[in-house]
Amino acid sequence: MAALRTGFKVASLGAVGAGVAYTGYQYYTTTQFFFVRAHAELPSDSKAALKKMEWKGFTELKLQSSEQVNHNVKKLTFALPDDDSITGITPITSLLTQHTPDGGFIPVFRPYTPVSDNDIAGTVTFMIKKYPGGKGSGKMHSLVPGDTMKFKPLQEFEYKPNQFKSMLFVAGGSGITPIYQLTRAILKNPEDKTKISLVYANNTEEDILLRQEFEELERQYPDRFQKLFTVSKLNQANDGSIAQGYVTKQMINKIWAGKEAGQKVLVSGPPAMVEAIAGAKGGFGWTQGSVGGILKELGYTKEDVHKF
Numbered sequence: 644m645a646a647l648r649t650g651f652k653v654a655s656l657g658a659v660g661a662g663v664a665y666t667g668y669q670y671y672t673t674t675q676f677f678f679v680r681a682h683a684e685l686p687s688d689s690k691a692a693l694k695k696m697e698w699k700g701f702t703e704l705k706l707q708s709s710e711q712v713n714h715n716v717k718k719l720t721f722a723l724p725d726d727d728s729i730t731g732i733t734p735i736t737s738l739l740t741q742h743t744p745d746g747g748f749i750p751v752f753r754p755y756t757p758v759s760d761n762d763i764a765g766t767v768t769f770m771i772k773k774y775p776g777g778k779g780s781g782k783m784h785s786l787v788p789g790d791t792m793k794f795k796p797l798q799e800f801e802y803k804p805n806q807f808k809s810m811l812f813v814a815g816g817s818g819i820t821p822i823y824q825l826t827r828a829i830l831k832n833p834e835d836k837t838k839i840s841l842v843y844a845n846n847t848e849e850d851i852l853l854r855q856e857f858e859e860l861e862r863q864y865p866d867r868f869q870k871l872f873t874v875s876k877l878n879q880a881n882d883g884s885i886a887q888g889y890v891t892k893q894m895i896n897k898i899w900a901g902k903e904a905g906q907k908v909l910v911s912g913p914p915a916m917v918e919a920i921a922g923a924k925g926g927f928g929w930t931q932g933s934v935g936g937i938l939k940e941l942g943y944t945k946e947d948v949h950k951f
């Protein structure tokens with residue numbers, strides 16, 4: 644996490660009386676986020692007429708549209724300040740939201756990862772899963788077109804084209820959004836030769852986010868992208884294209900050649916899944932921790948793996 648790298652880490656689990664930000668499974672203090680760096684570059688010269696967002700502090704964006712995607716996920720599209728603006732964020736960057744609940748005074752911070760490309764003019768789009776009683780996701784789901792939310796970029800993982808020969812992504816639930824952002828950025832760059840294998844786990848087929856988008860990417864880039872979806876509960880009428888059960892070594896081996904030099908593995912999902920795949924994060928989730936689980940059995944070490 645950028646916040647960790649900037650060195651403003653403050654152990655604030657369960658902090659009271661200070662702003663607390665929950666970044667997936669981590670909590671950060673309000674002040675910590677004032678130091679989070681904005682990351683941005685113009686993605687291509689051909690888009691030179693477009694204006695990269697300046698992202699000075701938190702920027703208020705207006706909700707343009709809201710669409711229910713499945714029983715607990717909404718697709719929210721926010722308007723950028725004008726039609727020529729682009730987010731300009733580099734993969735993998737989330738946008739940290741900030742709001743103060745009605746009747747409260749402690750601000751709530753939560754990161755959400757754009758699933759729209761960073762050079763799309765005029766809008767930025769998210770997929771948001773709602774958790775029962777969730778402060779951040781509840782607020783996002785309550786927004787109607789015309790409402791506003793404050794955002795600020797927060798880089799989660801720094802990626803440079805061709806930095807790795809191949810990448811293995813293991814994701815669960817809404818943990819797919821950072822992975823999707825990077826997958827798109829890699830595959831749509833013709834100069835980037837990185838090969839990607841994705842294992843994506845969910846409870847049911849309806850929970851699979853961005854399913855058509857990933858299927859399309861696999862069709863478009865058969866030599867560079869392979870995916871395997873697995874769900875705990877299969878629909879009765881399934882065509883065999885989706886595996887059943889939690890992620891296993893066998894599933895990974897099906898789409899991944901095995902350990903060799905120049906690889907990187909990203910694991911993004913609920914803590915129980917991250918632990919089973921890559922070992923638990925350390926220091927109450929503040930550090931990467933040592934590599935355990937399936938990846939350790941496959942011979943991977945700390946340098947090879949990044950846990951979200």
Ligand SMILES: Cc1cc2nc3c(=O)[nH]c(=O)nc-3n(C[C@H](O)[C@H](O)[C@H](O)COP(=O)(O)OP(=O)(O)OC[C@H]3O[C@@H](n4cnc5c(N)ncnc54)[C@H](O)[C@@H]3O)c2cc1C
Binds near residue numbers: 667737769912913951
């Ligand atoms: C880098 C990063 C990017 C993210 N991008 C996205 C994104 O694009 N879309 C998205 O929907 N979410 C994303 N998240 C998760 C998001 O930031 C929030 O953590 C999530 O919305 C829950 O916050 P909340 O305030 O609604 O729930 P909270 O008020 O924090 O918690 C409410 C209840 O839900 C439970 N809960 C919270 N999170 C989880 C979880 N992951 N698994 C199981 N139970 C949980 C809590 O234990 C609690 O009981 C991202 C997280 C990180 C770290």
